[in-house]
Amino acid sequence: MPFTPVNKVRLVTAASLFDGHDAAINIMRRIMQSKGTEIIHLGHNRSVYEIVETAIEEDVQGIAITSYQGGHVEFFKYMKDLLDENGCSHIKIFGGGGGTILPSEIRELENYGITKIYSPDDGRTMGLEGMIEDVIMQSDFPLIHEVEPKVILGKLKDVRKIGRLITLAENGILPTTSHQQSTSCVLGITGTGGAGKSSVTDEIVRRFLNNFSTETIAVISVDPSKKKTGGALLGDRIRMNAISNKRAYMRSLATRDSDVALSAYVQDAINICKAEGFDLIIVETAGVGQSDASILNYVDVSLYVMTPEYGAASQLEKINMLDYADVIAINKFDKAGALDALNDVRKQYKRNHNLFTA
Template identity: 40%
Template sequence: MKAKTALRPGRNLSRSRTGTALPAASRTTHHESRLPIRLLTAVPICDGHDSAINTINLELIRQGIEVIYLGYHRSAGDIVRAAIQEDARAIGLSSYNGGHVEFFAEVVRLLKANGAREIGVFGGGGGTITPADARAMEKNGVDRIFFAGTPLAEMVEFVKKTYGPPRSVSIPNASREAAVTDRRLAKLLTAAELNVQRSTFNLERPSFGVQHSAKPCRVVGITGPGGAGKTTLIDELVLRFLGNDAQSHLAILSHDPSLVGRGALLGDRATMIYSQDDRVFMRSLATRGRAGGLSPATEPCLELLKRCGFDLVVVETVGIGQEAMPFGRELVDRTILVMSPDYGSRLQLQKIVMLDVADIVVLNKSDLAAAKTAAAEIEQRLALNHRDQKLLCTVAKRHRDAGVDALLQLLKP
């Protein structure tokens, strides 16, 4: 099955999902937002130039902005879908390959078609964008075009001035008969984040009013050290999950660390291919100073997703260390620890707390030379726990991997 990377003309990105929970609220509610600025940045389709956007991303993060990076070679449909799901304040595009006038216009058009006019669009490029092009693009609804040589400080000042002022989080109207759309769910998640910040979150409030779906939902927590291949493994699981049932829907709640006192690079989407499918809802959260691999808003956001009719919800933590135990039994149904063979000596295994509590341990990158020894050592370590823990060896980067197939089978009810 191939992931959907482009939209047909006029397609509604925020269409309802069959079987999702029914919101009780019948009117739009407003919650003043004082959360960090969240931008989605990307490089358009047929363009592989990512040096400039990576430099800009880093400066934005240093200035306290949370950047959801979608990567390069992305279609207008991919970009708008992600921006709506992430409830981004704006989309920043870096274009060096030409076709920018039409591409930016298509992004603006898709935002309007899906009721997301509040999401701004800005961008720039090298010498391919002329002043005349910039005027045409701004006339089409683009907020600002930056030219080569523009100081980073000027870009940051524009972002803060244009997208920084507090806004109201307008939750789209919905009746009891309507299913939750991507846009409405995204707004509800933002409102949940804000109310957690104020310690006033309550899903039973009329302004949230999301009832439990009758559809059973499984929640899987995936954790492990940075670089073990968690995101790639999740993407391959998504491919298999969607292929097994044409009616299934799943959600991903991914986490990335915040810089101390600054912003965050939320970059899991950049390495995902199959998770761009219309049946996948993905939200990226920054840790915002919380230790342990999750966000202060993880629990309420997860509770909201569980009510919305998804068949499976995957929670991915940031890269963790030896002592972290991010998931409680009340939070997830199954816990997966993803490791690579290069964990060090056997002594290091004795220090990894998650080996005591994980339901499934995945030794990824098992094509490496040290994998056979690592598998034997991990198996011995798990045997000491006297629990029914499973060890699987995978090569997630390999498209048809038997280990990933076996993992999906273990996750079935």
């Protein structure tokens, strides 16, 4: 019988630093997703610091890494040390690297505290799905306790506590947070799937951090859960090049429902970030359809991201966000027809807002 987890399992997946071989980790994380796991995927060539920072901010149960670059012993040991130093010894570490990781090195790493390094022999005896189920089984434990306050990784905010509070909210056991005096601005970014919302978000984060020297920023990013399996690819961090900063925090949420663009717990996550005093909070939705405008209920300013490829101009009349968005961004403007799209969107905006003399 296939293993069914009791808890919602969240894992960080990546290929190690200086490793361009991402075929294996992509196969593994897709199988994990098919078994109901929420995957925060970082792609390839990721450092220990980036992986640990992500694991702590996202409050995951485990990290799964492929490493074919030869420096695996030092890489995995440093990851374990960094987790321990920052009060996150509970996060499991799983790895694999085919024949590049010798049996003696596997024993050394597992004796050091790495949860499991999978060998080619494990692949033969357990199979791909067997190894994945083993990872999920060992990561299937609840995260239901508040953590002691501790500023870690040089961050200005206690990102470990923030991550756990959001997890508690998702589990329905969030303590009351006070944000009555909050002056945080909440920016909502929404748009169709593939419009480039994450890239736009990353550019806003980069410019915010460059232009302000002390202000802090939080990003709450939502991706859809699969109706068939309940799993989710929370892949927006792949596009985030500026988020690894002492003044920044990011948390990925799965919708945990179908046919919606936001998690039911997004307001809780916003409230937690407000209570922590972030100056700017960005909420990025999953890809939306023409009728969706749910982001408006949660934000102070809304940004609708679209591309020039929306079909005929009449399609613009069906997009609800063109009625309500404070800002409209036509992304991927280098594509053919972009200037025509700009003209059409301007016309539709004027019609929607009765600006016939503008």
